[in-house]
Amino acid sequence: xxxxxxxxxxxxxxxxxxxxxxxxxxxxxxxxxxxxxxxxxxxxxxxxxxxxxxxxxxxxxxxxxxxxxxxxxxxxxxxxxxxxxxxxxxxxxxxxxxxxxxxxxxxxxxxxxxxxxxxxxxxxxxxxxxxxxxxxxxxxxxxxxxxxxxxxxxxxxxxxxxxxxxxxxxxxxxxxxxxxxxxxxxxxxxxxxxxxxxxxxxxxxxxxxxxxxxxxxxxxxxxxxxxxxxxxxxxxxxxxxxxxxxxxxxxxxxxxxxxxxxxxxxxxxxxxxxxxxxxxxxxxxxxxxxxxxxxxxxxxxxxxx
Numbered sequence: 001x002x003x004x005x006x007x008x009x010x011x012x013x014x015x016x017x018x019x020x021x022x023x024x025x026x027x028x029x030x031x032x033x034x035x036x037x038x039x040x041x042x043x044x045x046x047x048x049x050x051x052x053x054x055x056x057x058x059x060x061x062x063x064x065x066x067x068x069x070x071x072x073x074x075x076x077x078x079x080x081x082x083x084x085x086x087x088x089x090x091x092x093x094x095x096x097x098x099x100x101x102x103x104x105x106x107x108x109x110x111x112x113x114x115x116x117x118x119x120x121x122x123x124x125x126x127x128x129x130x131x132x133x134x135x136x137x138x139x140x141x142x143x144x145x146x147x148x149x150x151x152x153x154x155x156x157x158x159x160x161x162x163x164x165x166x167x168x169x170x171x172x173x174x175x176x177x178x179x180x181x182x183x184x185x186x187x188x189x190x191x192x193x194x195x196x197x198x199x200x201x202x203x204x205x206x207x208x209x210x211x212x213x214x215x216x217x218x219x220x221x222x223x224x225x226x227x228x229x230x231x232x233x234x235x236x237x238x239x240x241x242x243x244x245x246x247x248x249x250x251x252x253x254x255x256x257x258x259x260x261x262x263x264x265x266x267x268x269x270x271x272x273x274x275x276x277x278x279x280x281x282x283x284x285x286x287x288x289x290x291x292x293x294x295x296x297x298x299x300x301x302x303x304x305x
Contacts (some may be wrong), residue, residue, distance in 0.1 A: 003029070003046050005055055007213065011208035012052035013073075018294075024073045028055060031071055035110045039098070041069060046116055048212040051220060058115070066115040067097055076224060081152055084223035085111070087198060092140030092216045094211075113219075116209040122216055123205035127239065130205050131256070134235055135263050137208050137216050142197040145225045154226025155190055162186060163280045168284040175284055178302050182280035185273040194270075199224050199231040205238045229266050236260060243262050250304040257305075276305040 005025055013021025026240040032055070038041060047056040047068075053076045057069040085096040095221040098112040122130045122137075132277060162183055169179040200207070201222035221240035224230070236256055243249040257275060261268040283298030 006046065006048040008049040008052060009055060021073070028071065029126070031070075031110070032057065032122070035069060035071065039069075039112060041067070041112075043069075054220075056118075061097075068094075068113040068115050070111040070113060072109045074109060076109075077152075078111065080220055080223050082111060083149070084198060084200075084221050085113075085148075085153070087143065087146055088141060090114075090213070090217075091143075092137050092214075093200075093221065094209075109115065114211075116211045116219065118120040118209060119208050120210040121161065121209040123238070127242075131235070131238075131260065132263075133216055134203075134205055134208055134238075135232075135260060137218055138200065138203055138231060138235070139264055141200050141203075141218060141221075142228050142231070145196065145198040147224065149198075151223055151225045153196075153232050154193075154199075154224055157201075157224055158186055158190075158277065158281075162289075165281055165284050168288055172284065172287065175280075175287070175299060178280050178299055179284060182277045182302070186277050189229075189270060189273050189277075194227050194267075196225050197228055199226060199228065201231070203231050203234050206233070226271070228264065229261075229270040230274045230278075231302055232260055232264060232266060232271055233278045236271070236275045237279055237298070237301055240297050244297050244300055249301075253304050272305055276302055 005028060010025065013025065032043075035041075036059070041059040044058040044060065047058055050056050053072065055071045057071075059067050059069045061067050072081065082096065083097075086099050087094060089095070094116060095114040096111060097114060099278055101112070122133050124130075125133065165179050165183065169176040200218055201224040202220065203218065207220050208216050208218050236253070237243070246252060257272050258268055260266075261271045279298050279302040283295045283302060286292075286298060287295035
């Protein structure tokens with residue numbers, strides 16, 4: 001099957017995976033051909049601009065039902081995404097259509113999903129309405145993890161991130177004070193964590209799409225098990241470019257933390273702490289992979305917390 005992967009995906013893999021990303025992109029046509037053949041799908045088109053870590057194809061099943069075929073590289077933890085979608089079973093999240101498919105048939109990196117409306121995300125709504133709808137969707141995802149699960153924990157994921165942050169701070173003294181504050185917040189938060197839940201892991205407004213059976217459904221999880229404030233923290237900084245451009249951006253951010261924490265019955269200080277950690281981690285990572293403009297926005301936002 002001849003097609004061109006979206007440039008957004010190509011650039012992202014070049015930033016983060018280099019040779020491994022190029023190898024996976026080179027194998028994509030064969031991976032797609034095999035996945036389409038096994039499922040008797042008809043490909044309509046590649047979804048563009050698409051995501052930064054997967055290829056998304058709009059397809060139709062043998063009976064004509066529209067669906068989405070998603071191919072995820074191994075380093076993006078496709079098995080974990082599949083397990084989370086099985087656990088949610090369509091409650092608050094896109095439904096997995098091939099939950100019973102043997103992984104040996106198409107590999108864990110292939111997911112057949114219900115078709116949503118990729119052109120309409122919660123981000124298209126006015127800000128206040130978007131935050132309300134996003135919070136309501138996120139609440140439905142916070143379920144008890146399965147017994148004996150293999151999901152990564154918040155402690156483990158942020159531990160890896162913390163090590164990378166320390167190395168970045170050594171090479172970037174300007175960011176060092178924020179990195180130190182973020183790492184201290186993490187240590188304090190992990191010292192006495194509340195009840196753990198299955199979390200989306202990378203939740204934001206653009207990851208919530210309009211659906212048919214429910215108004216809004218989450219897509220693209222990188223699931224993790226931990227406290228709910230960790231999940232909500234990524235939502236706090238949505239539309240960060242608009243916040244930075246606003247003279248009262250710092251005050252708006254603090255009000256957003258308070259309002260979101262109250263709407264989901266979470267501790268405001270814990271939400272602030274995880275928001276700080278996740279913003280600094282994203283900022284130093286953006287600088288490390290050569291996106292200085294994004295890094296500046298994120299680190300300025302973090303300084304308000």
